Amino acid sequence: MWRDAWLVASRDLRIEARSRVVLWQVVPFAVLALLLFAFAFGPQRERLVTAAPGLFWLALLFSTVLFAQRARALEGSPATREATRLLGLDPAGVFIGKAVALFLELVILEVLLLVGILLLFHVVVLSWGILVASLLLAALGLSSASVLYGALSGEAQMRATLLPVLLLPIVAPVLIAGVRAFQAAVNAGGALGGRWLGVLAVFGVVYSALGIALYGPLEEN
Amino acid sequence: MRRTVLRLLGPIALVLVIADVIMGLFVTPPDVVQGEIVRLVYIHPALAWVALYVAFGMAALCSVLYLWPRTRSMTFDYLAAAAVEVGVVFTILTLITGSIWGRTTWGVWWTWDARLTSTALLAVMFMGYLALRRVPADPHVRARRCAVVALFAAVDVPIVHFSVIWWQTLHQGATVLNSNLSPTIHGSMAWTLLLSFVAFTAAYAWMVIARYRIEVIRHSGDTQELDAAVEARKAEGVAL
Numbered sequence: 329m330w331r332d333a334w335l336v337a338s339r340d341l342r343i344e345a346r347s348r349v350v351l352w353q354v355v356p357f358a359v360l361a362l363l364l365f366a367f368a369f370g371p372q373r374e375r376l377v378t379a380a381p382g383l384f385w386l387a388l389l390f391s392t393v394l395f396a397q398r399a400r401a402l403e404g405s406p407a408t409r410e411a412t413r414l415l416g417l418d419p420a421g422v423f424i425g426k427a428v429a430l431f432l433e434l435v436i437l438e439v440l441l442l443v444g445i446l447l448l449f450h451v452v453v454l455s456w457g458i459l460v461a462s463l464l465l466a467a468l469g470l471s472s473a474s475v476l477y478g479a480l481s482g483e484a485q486m487r488a489t490l491l492p493v494l495l496l497p498i499v500a501p502v503l504i505a506g507v508r509a510f511q512a513a514v515n516a517g518g519a520l521g522g523r524w525l526g527v528l529a530v531f532g533v534v535y536s537a538l539g540i541a542l543y544g545p546l547e548e549n
Numbered sequence: 550m551r552r553t554v555l556r557l558l559g560p561i562a563l564v565l566v567i568a569d570v571i572m573g574l575f576v577t578p579p580d581v582v583q584g585e586i587v588r589l590v591y592i593h594p595a596l597a598w599v600a601l602y603v604a605f606g607m608a609a610l611c612s613v614l615y616l617w618p619r620t621r622s623m624t625f626d627y628l629a630a631a632a633v634e635v636g637v638v639f640t641i642l643t644l645i646t647g648s649i650w651g652r653t654t655w656g657v658w659w660t661w662d663a664r665l666t667s668t669a670l671l672a673v674m675f676m677g678y679l680a681l682r683r684v685p686a687d688p689h690v691r692a693r694r695c696a697v698v699a700l701f702a703a704v705d706v707p708i709v710h711f712s713v714i715w716w717q718t719l720h721q722g723a724t725v726l727n728s729n730l731s732p733t734i735h736g737s738m739a740w741t742l743l744l745s746f747v748a749f750t751a752a753y754a755w756m757v758i759a760r761y762r763i764e765v766i767r768h769s770g771d772t773q774e775l776d777a778a779v780e781a782r783k784a785e786g787v788a789l
Contacts, residue, residue, distance in 0.1 A: 480681070480694045480697060480698055481681070481684075490677070490680055490681060490684065493673070493676065493677040493680055494677040494680075494681065494698065497670050497673045497674045497677065498674070498701060500670060538701075542697060545693065546693065546694060546697065548690075548693075
């Protein structure tokens with residue numbers, strides 16, 4: 329299983345490194361979302377600082393939908409699925425591989441978004457530990473849920489409109505917990521931040537376990 | 550016998566709903582504190598009961614039965630689809646009636662209360678389920694995907710139920726099924742409330758059966774058309 333996961337993860341990352349779809353499409357979208365949020369809220373510094381945690385996580389969630397569509401597009405064609413089956417790859421390994429590749433891509437996007445928030449929205453972080461832990465735990469949950477819901481959302485012609493409707497309500501706990509953890513990091517609220525990190529950890533573990541268990545049956549025809 | 554019961558279920562449900570409306574509007578007294586707006590209690594909790602517990606509970610149960618290899622049958626997929634479709638309608642009606650009550654009691658049409666928000670999220674999740682059903686796919690593949698989505702969405706049902714206990718919410722706690730199992734409503738108001746639960750559950754059952762039948766007819770139509778096309782092609786082959 330782990331060998332299959334490594335194969336799939338390295339394949340997905342290699343495709344992204346060569347095609348640069350994430351670099352030229354998803355990252356610009358996330359930065360654009362931050363700029364548009366700032367336009368909507370106006371230049372007042374206090375207002376931007378207050379809204380920054382929510383805007384960061386909204387930009388991340390909307391970008392996650394694009395990531396999920398992209399991850400599914402790599403796997404979605406019948407020929408690819410047939411080849412995966414003929415190679416005898418373990419479905420759990422395929423799920424883990426795709427989730428790991430997506431996790432790494434999400435972490436890179438989180439870092440870029442965080443730099444944007446710190447520079448453009450004048451946010452000062454006091455508890456870096458809470459913030460980094462929340463970003464890693466959220467990336468774990470979002471990557472697992474994205475790969476799972478990518479498999480659930482069906483064929484390409486409907487996925488663009490269907491995936492956001494299916495995925496965004498499910499990841500609402502990540503938005504709530506992420507925003508609260510971000511606020512705790514800004515206000516140095518250790519105990520409160522720890523509680524929301526727990527929510528993110530539970531979400532990540534549950535969706536990783538569900539994905540490992542269900543990805544195989546969902547890919548059967 | 551079964552066909553007669555099914556045929557009578559619609560009129561029985563209609564009579565019960567009309568009786569509930571008459572009792573709620575003309576027989577029961579206004580509330581000392583809330584006045585006339587209390588009459589919404591003969592609609593709103595019953596709608597929520599049907600939507601959250603009966604409809605989505607049935608959808609979750611049917612989804613489990615479909616996913617379980619020993620009980621796998623398209624019947625459970627059709628029943629789950631019917632339950633969700635009717636359940637979404639009842640959830641939207643729950644939100645609308647709750648919003649009317651909130652406007653007069655809290656002074657706003659909507660507030661970001663835990664129960665309201667989790668109920669709205671539940672409605673959106675099951676709308677996603679209905680959207681997924683319309684994606685063209687092999688019936689069994691679609692049934693499997695929908696069953697998994699229904700189970701994920703059903704996780705929100707206990708969150709909605711316990712939200713008034715877990716968080717400090719504006720929404721009041723349970724009136725009948727409270728922690729002491731001691732109803733805080735009495736007399737004609739209690740009986741009318743009970744009638745509303747029976748009436749809306751009967752209406753739900755009638756709608757689900759009707760929707761299930763439509764689903765069966767539609768899919769049997771597809772199969773028959775396919776069988777006819779295969780037979781026509783075979784006949785062409787023989788003729789050549």
